[in-house]
Amino acid sequence: MMDVIAVILLFCGLFFFTGGAVGIIRFPDFYSRLHPAGKLDTAGLLMAMAGMALHTIHDLSMSSLFTGFKILLIVVFVFITSPTATHAIIDAGVRAGLRPWTKKEKEEHP
Amino acid sequence: MADHEQGNQSKDPLQPLVGPATSAYLQIKKIFQLFLLPVFITFFILFGIWLLLSGRFDLFHISLGVISCMIISFYSCDLLFSQPVNRRIPLVWFRFIKYIPWLLYQIFLANIHVMRLVLHPQMMELIDPKIITFKSRLKSDMSLVTFANSITLTPGTITVYVSVYGDFRVHIIDQASGQALPGEMEERIARAFGE
Amino acid sequence: MNSIFLYASIYLCLVMAFSLYRAVAGPTVLDRLIGVNAIGSKTTALLVLIGLMYKRVDMFVDIALAYAMLNFIAVLAASRYFQKKKGLYDEADRR
Structure with missing residues (x-):
C-alpha cells in the first residue's frame, strides 16, 4: 500500500520534471524560461523526494528513519536555495541590460 | 526550541x-x-x-x-542573528510554521497553472510576460526576504528587485498570476511576523 | 520495484537530455546557465534513485545533498561572474 503511494508520488514528480524541461525549450525568452526552470523543478523534486522517502522508511528501523529524514532535508535545502539562485540569474540578466520579451515587440518585427 | x-x-x-x-x-x-x-x-x-x-x-x-x-x-x-535577540523569536517561529502549509498549497495550485500553460498548444497567445511594480507595507528585513522568496516560489511570478523600503519589481508570465499579488500572501506574512 | 526505479531513472536521463539542448544551443550565456541549473536539480533526484536501486540509500543521500549544495554555489558564482559582462545583449541580437 505504501509502495503504491510512493510510486504515484514519484510519477507526479517525473511529470513536473517533464513540464519543466518542455517549458525551458518552448518559452520565447530568458526571463520567461526561468519560470518553469526554477520552480516546476522544485515542485517535482518535492514530490519525487517525498515518494522516495516514503519508500525508504517503510521498514521503520532507526537507520532508515534517519535516511528518510535526510532526504526531506534535501527538499528543505532546495526550497531555501532555489529562489536565491533564480533571483541571482534574473538579477544578472537585468544588470546586463537584456530586455524582456513582450507581445508588442513581437508585432513590430515578426 | x-x-x-x-x-x-x-x-x-x-x-x-x-x-x-x-x-x-x-x-x-x-x-x-x-x-x-x-x-x-x-x-x-x-x-x-x-x-x-x-x-x-x-x-x-x-x-x-x-x-x-x-x-x-x-x-x-x-x-x-544580525540584530539583538529578543523574546518574541519562538512565537515568530511558531506562527511561521503555521504559514508553511498554506504556502505549499498555493505553490501546488500555481504549479498546475504553469503546467497547463507549458503544455498548451497555443502557448504563445496565452502568455503575456511583463514587469510590474508595487509597494509593500512590510518593514523588517526578515519579512521582506520571506515575502520575496514566497513570490519567487509560487510559479508565474519572480521577484526582480526589492528595496529596503519595500518597493517590489516582479516579473509575471501572464495576467492571471499577477492579479492576486500584493494581497493575501502579504497579509499572512505580516500576521506571522507580527507587523 | 527495482525495475520501476530503473525505468524512472532512464526517463529522468531522457528529460535531462531535453534540458541539455537548452544548455548547448541557448542564445545567451544565461540561457545556458538555466539549462545547467535544471540538469543539476534533476541529478539530485537521480542520485537518490540510484541509491534506491543499489540498496545503499544512506550513502547516496549524502552525495545528493553535497551535489545540491555544489549546484547552488556554482549557479550563484557563475551568475555573479557574468553580470559584469556587458556583451550579453549583443549576443542575443546577433541571433
Whole structure:
C-alpha cells in the first residue's frame, strides 16, 4: 500500500520534471524560461523526494528513519536555495541590460 | 526550541549574584544578550544538524561535532542573528510554521497553472510576460526576504528587485498570476511576523 | 520495484537530455546557465534513485545533498561572474 503511494508520488514528480524541461525549450525568452526552470523543478523534486522517502522508511528501523529524514532535508535545502539562485540569474540578466520579451515587440518585427 | 530555554535563563541565574538594578547587572545582561545568546542558539542549531547528518552517536564523532560547532558558532554567529535577540523569536517561529502549509498549497495550485500553460498548444497567445511594480507595507528585513522568496516560489511570478523600503519589481508570465499579488500572501506574512 | 526505479531513472536521463539542448544551443550565456541549473536539480533526484536501486540509500543521500549544495554555489558564482559582462545583449541580437 505504501509502495503504491510512493510510486504515484514519484510519477507526479517525473511529470513536473517533464513540464519543466518542455517549458525551458518552448518559452520565447530568458526571463520567461526561468519560470518553469526554477520552480516546476522544485515542485517535482518535492514530490519525487517525498515518494522516495516514503519508500525508504517503510521498514521503520532507526537507520532508515534517519535516511528518510535526510532526504526531506534535501527538499528543505532546495526550497531555501532555489529562489536565491533564480533571483541571482534574473538579477544578472537585468544588470546586463537584456530586455524582456513582450507581445508588442513581437508585432513590430515578426 | 533551544532558544526559548536560553531566553528564560538570561534572567534567573544572574539575579542573586548581583543586585537587580545595578549597572553591573545590566552590563552583564547586555553582554549576554548581544553576544553569548546568539552563540548558544547558533551552536544548538548547528549541533542538531551535525547529529542528523552524521547519524553516529559514539564519543569520538560527538566530540568532533562539539569542537567544530563551537568554533563555527563563535566566529560566524552574526551571520544568523544580525540584530539583538529578543523574546518574541519562538512565537515568530511558531506562527511561521503555521504559514508553511498554506504556502505549499498555493505553490501546488500555481504549479498546475504553469503546467497547463507549458503544455498548451497555443502557448504563445496565452502568455503575456511583463514587469510590474508595487509597494509593500512590510518593514523588517526578515519579512521582506520571506515575502520575496514566497513570490519567487509560487510559479508565474519572480521577484526582480526589492528595496529596503519595500518597493517590489516582479516579473509575471501572464495576467492571471499577477492579479492576486500584493494581497493575501502579504497579509499572512505580516500576521506571522507580527507587523 | 527495482525495475520501476530503473525505468524512472532512464526517463529522468531522457528529460535531462531535453534540458541539455537548452544548455548547448541557448542564445545567451544565461540561457545556458538555466539549462545547467535544471540538469543539476534533476541529478539530485537521480542520485537518490540510484541509491534506491543499489540498496545503499544512506550513502547516496549524502552525495545528493553535497551535489545540491555544489549546484547552488556554482549557479550563484557563475551568475555573479557574468553580470559584469556587458556583451550579453549583443549576443542575443546577433541571433
